[in-house]
Amino acid sequence: MAESTGLYQLLVDSVQDYAIFALDAAGYVLSWNAGAQRLKGYTRDEIVGRHFSTFYTPEDLATGKPAWELEVAERDGRVEDEGWRVRNDGTLFWANVVITALFDESDTLVGFAKVTRDLTQRRRTEESLRVSEERFRLLVHSVKDYAIFMLDPDGRVSSWNEGAQRIKQYTPGEIIGRHFSTFYTAEDLAAGKPAWELETAIRDGRVEDEGWRIRKDGTRFWANVVITAVRNGRGELMGFAKVTRDLTERREAEALAMESARRIAEAEAANRTKSEFLAAMSHELRTPLNAIGGYAELMAMGLGGTVTGEQQGYLEKIQRSQRHLLQIISDLLNFSRIEAGQIEYEVAPVPLQASIHSVRAMLLPQAGEKRIGLVLGPCPAGLCALADAVKMEQIILNLCSNAVKFTPEGGRVEVSCETRGDRVAVMVSDTGVGIPPDQADRIFEPFVQLGRGLTTQHEGTGLGLAISRDLARAMGGDLTVSSEPGAGATFTLTLPAAE
Known part of the structure; x- marks a missing residue:
């Protein structure tokens, strides 16, 4: 018996991970x-000989915790507690404490056995996990662009964040406990979609x-939904995590983009059809018009x-009308080709002085008929x-032709x-009637001719300036006008300068 008791005492004294010691009845x-x-x-x-309250914090001492634990242990046989304890150097550690009352054969209390474990590291881990979980909970709860529940x-x-409330309009009190099929359309409910997704x-x-x-208000929104099964460490289903995004605006934007693309495709097809039609018509119309001009000249x-x-x-009237019709056909065909992007440009340095002389030579007869000085x-030189x-x-x-056309005789x-x-x-200035300020932009629009009426004699399609500005811009330049009514107009063609 003595040998067994000695072995037991040796065992207790040798334990390093647990504080095991005895207290007397006090x-x-x-x-x-x-x-x-x-x-x-x-x-x-x-x-040894000091009271075990030495290990307790001032707060526990103030509440009488050491005495209370001994009273509970004596009454119930044992007491277990977790809390902060104090080391000899004053530092704290988180302890799990079990105090067991010891009685003799006559049930008289003779003392207590006390076992203490240091759980500081475990508590830190648990606290870190708790803080992490709390942060995650706050993060999820505060997200407003996603419904996460x-x-x-x-x-x-079973849970509801701010994003869910914003997107679906239910408060937590209104939706927690209700089935998620609440959010589905009548068509999806009839098809059993909620159950199928789970x-x-x-x-x-x-x-x-x-x-x-x-x-909640019955309106629809286009949603992207991800449902993930949540299982514990044993693989048992604990529930589902559900993330919903409102993609209504994106869907509407995509629909608009598709509609725009469809309209562009239709417009391009219409342009191709128009170009093909105008090309065919120009050929079909040019042939008889050229014949009319030829026979009129022979006559x-x-x-x-x-x-x-x-x-x-x-x-002479027949010939003038024939030339006018040919010019209309040519303008329509050119405008159509420009709109369809079918014009090719051979860009190179072009002497301005030579080009202006060439144009002047072509217009001298037209200007001479109206006694207009073409200066x-x-x-x-060399520009x-x-x-x-x-x-x-x-x-x-x-x-220049427009300037001659709209400038009075002399x-x-x-x-x-x-x-x-x-x-x-290149500036072309005239002494004509000028252009009203509110009409300065309109003259570059297709089929617009200012001053055209039943009594005017100005012929044309109203495409010349529109074609000219499109050509100028396609070559990296522009065509603008400045004018005062009654004081003539100045058209300015700007182009990149050649080195």
Whole structure:
């Protein structure tokens, strides 16, 4: 028996991870093992004979906790507690304490056995986890752009964040405990979609879906939904995590983009059809018009017989109308090609002075008929534009022709050029009626001719300026106008300067 008792005492004294010691009936330390010395920092000589309340914090001492624990242990046989305890050096550690009352054969209390474990590290881990979980909970709860909530295994809502309230309009008190099928449309409910989604999530771990969902007020929104099955460490289903995003605006934007793309495709197809039609019509119309012009010219030459003065006048009108129709067809075809992006540009340095001389030579007969002076203004020799020569001359010819057309008899049209930084400019000025300020932009619109009426004699399609500005901009330049009513107008063609 003595040998067994000695072995038991050796066992207790050798334990390093637990403080195991005895107290007398009043709570004074009677024994002290190696684990007690390691945990609490006292040697046997320092602590034996001192009251065990030495290990308690001032707060516990103030509430009488040591005496209360001994009373409970004596009454119930044992007491267990967790809390802060104090080491010899004054530092705190989190302890699990079990105090067991010891009675002799006559049930008289003879003392207490006290076992203490240091759970500081475990508490830190648990506290860290608790703080982490609290942060995560606060994070989830405060998210406003996503509805994030939990479902129990049957699909009933068990948590609700701010995003869910904003998107679905239910407060936590209104929705927690209700089945998540509340959010589904009548069509989805009839198809059994909510149950199918939970079954899929259980089988595959998660399910993702997009579709219409219902808010509290009955309105619909387009939702992206992810439902994830949540299981514990044993693989048992604990419920589901559900994340919902409101994609209504994105869906509407995509629908608008698709509609826009469809309209663009339709417009491009219409442009192609129009271009093909105009090309075909121009060919079909040019042939008889050229024939009309040719036969009228033969008749005017007298090859079919003598032509009277009156008949000569009629032939001139026929020829003028034929030329006018050919110009209309040419303008329509050019405008259509520009709109369809079918015009090619051969850009190279083009001498401005030579181009202006060439245009002037072509317009001298037209200007002479109205006794209009077609004047060459200042234009430095060697000044070149970086442009397509044919298209640049087409623009200048159109501007000069318009100026002659809209300038009264005896007036003046001047063409000049100059350098403007990295640009060159060609100016066509006239002494015509001018352009009202509120009409300055409209004259560049297709089919617009200012002053056209039943009594006017100005012919044309109203496409010349529209075509000219499109050509100028396609070559990196622009076409603008400045004018005062009654004081004429100045059209300015700007183009990149050639080095």
